[in-house]
Amino acid sequence: MKKFIILVIKILLTILILLVVLDWIYTSVYLHSSKRGKVDYIFNSKARKYDVVILGSSRANNHFVSQLFENKGLKTFNYGMSGAHLFETSLMLKLMAERHYKIKTVILEADLGLCNEKESEAIAAKFLPYIHHSEIIATHFSDQKNFNTLYYIPFYRYIDFDALIGFREMYNTAMGKPTNILDNLGYHPLGHKPGNMKNNLRTLKPIRNKYYEEIKQICKQNHYNLIAVMTPMCSNVKGMDYFEKANQIYPEIHNLENVVQGDQYFSSCGHLNDAGARLFTKILIERFLKQNKARKSFPRL
Numbered sequence: 001m002k003k004f005i006i007l008v009i010k011i012l013l014t015i016l017i018l019l020v021v022l023d024w025i026y027t028s029v030y031l032h033s034s035k036r037g038k039v040d041y042i043f044n045s046k047a048r049k050y051d052v053v054i055l056g057s058s059r060a061n062n063h064f065v066s067q068l069f070e071n072k073g074l075k076t077f078n079y080g081m082s083g084a085h086l087f088e089t090s091l092m093l094k095l096m097a098e099r100h101y102k103i104k105t106v107i108l109e110a111d112l113g114l115c116n117e118k119e120s121e122a123i124a125a126k127f128l129p130y131i132h133h134s135e136i137i138a139t140h141f142s143d144q145k146n147f148n149t150l151y152y153i154p155f156y157r158y159i160d161f162d163a164l165i166g167f168r169e170m171y172n173t174a175m176g177k178p179t180n181i182l183d184n185l186g187y188h189p190l191g192h193k194p195g196n197m198k199n200n201l202r203t204l205k206p207i208r209n210k211y212y213e214e215i216k217q218i219c220k221q222n223h224y225n226l227i228a229v230m231t232p233m234c235s236n237v238k239g240m241d242y243f244e245k246a247n248q249i250y251p252e253i254h255n256l257e258n259v260v261q262g263d264q265y266f267s268s269c270g271h272l273n274d275a276g277a278r279l280f281t282k283i284l285i286e287r288f289l290k291q292n293k294a295r296k297s298f299p300r301l
Contacts, residue, residue: 019154026158026170030129033173037181038079039126040173042092043134047100051075053224054186055089055215056109058082059231062271064107065281066185072285078186080109086211087119091127091140093218098136103224107284108215110253111230112270114206114246119144125161189274190267199269202239206246227288228253232260232280234269259283 034044051074054064060080069076079092089108096103124141131137131151141147150157158166181188212228219226230243230253243257260283265276272280 016154019156023155023158026155026165027129027132029170029174030165031133033176035176035182036169036173036179037126038081038186039092041182042079042095042099043127043130045099047102048096049075049102050077051104052077052107053096053101053103053105054078054080054107054109055093056080057084057089057113058271059111060107060109061186061188062190062267063109063231063277063280064187064284065189065274065278066187068278068281068285070185072289076185078184078188080186081123082188083120084113084123085116085118085120086110086113086209086215087117087140088123088127089113090211090214090218091137093215094136094140095134097218097222098134103222105225105227106215106219108226108228109231110212110215110228110250111243111246111257112201112204114209114212114250115204115242117207117210121161122164125157125164128157128161129165131157187277189277190271192264192267192273192275194263194266195268197234197263197266197269198236199233200238201242204239204242206242206249208249212250229284230255230257232266232272232276233257234263234266235261236263237269256280256284 030040031044033040035041052069054060054066054076057080061078061082062080064078064080066076066078081088093106127137127141128150131141138151141150144150146160150160158170216226218224228250230246233240240257243255247253247255260272260276260280265272265279267273267276
């Protein structure tokens with residue numbers, strides 16, 4: 001019996017050591033990458049300077065054409081991420097501030113994301129390789145139900161989110177395999193062939209959102225000018241009073257959901273195609289860009 005117990009202990013110790021070694025290998029790979037996605041592009045960076053930083057979900061990633069800002073002399077990058085919630089958006093901005101980014105204006109897509117304070121597992125997982133190397137990330141995740149297992153069990157996060165940060169992604173990262181995520185200054189254009197042109201927002205209810213409040217506070221502390229907007233939807237949407245309800249809670253958010261008219265400008269009901277995104281971006285620039293172009297700034301709102 002004693003030999004059996006010793007054998008079990010040895011096996012467990014061997015497994016533990018293997019997990020620690022694998023955790024170190026995977027994490028080391030991610031700590032030396034800055035070209036696979038927007039999270040590592042920020043985390044493994046030093047202070048950058050921008051006139052305009054764009055944040056939000058796919059309705060930011062697909063709606064704001066960075067090059068059109070650049071054409072106005074505004075150094076810009078679109079950090080919007082498809083599938084992201086305000087949970088991840090707030091964390092991205094925290095990391096930028098920690099790295100002493102000099103940002104004049106943050107344009108935040110704040111509309112459908114206001115209805116929840118949940119994490120988006122597909123996007124949140126991208127931060128997990130760095131959880132032991134960033135107090136900000138660890139603190140941000142500390143309220144999540146699975147935090148203890150993710151933080152204290154070696155290699156568990158890589159197993160649990162294998163499809164997102166597991167072996168394949170680690171290998172591609174180690175090999176420096178490129179993606180198109182950082183192309184076009186972060187903007188991802190959508191095609192003109194329409195997809196689902198129906199949407200129902202009646203089940204969504206905007207709330208006073210913890211992470212939107214965090215974003216406002218970060219911008220205030222770091223002297224970032226924040227412009228929060230709601231972006232366009234197609235004509236066939238039920239429950240459009242969602243945007244009015246959001247404005248009742250946050251009147252400072254600019255409701256631009258109807259500034260692009262015509263379903264020919266949409267790839268799906270909630271996403272503009274490239275032509276629509278260019279039209280929308282031009283409208284936004286014309287509305288908010290100061291006449292004094294020498295200052296290369298947007299108005300403080």
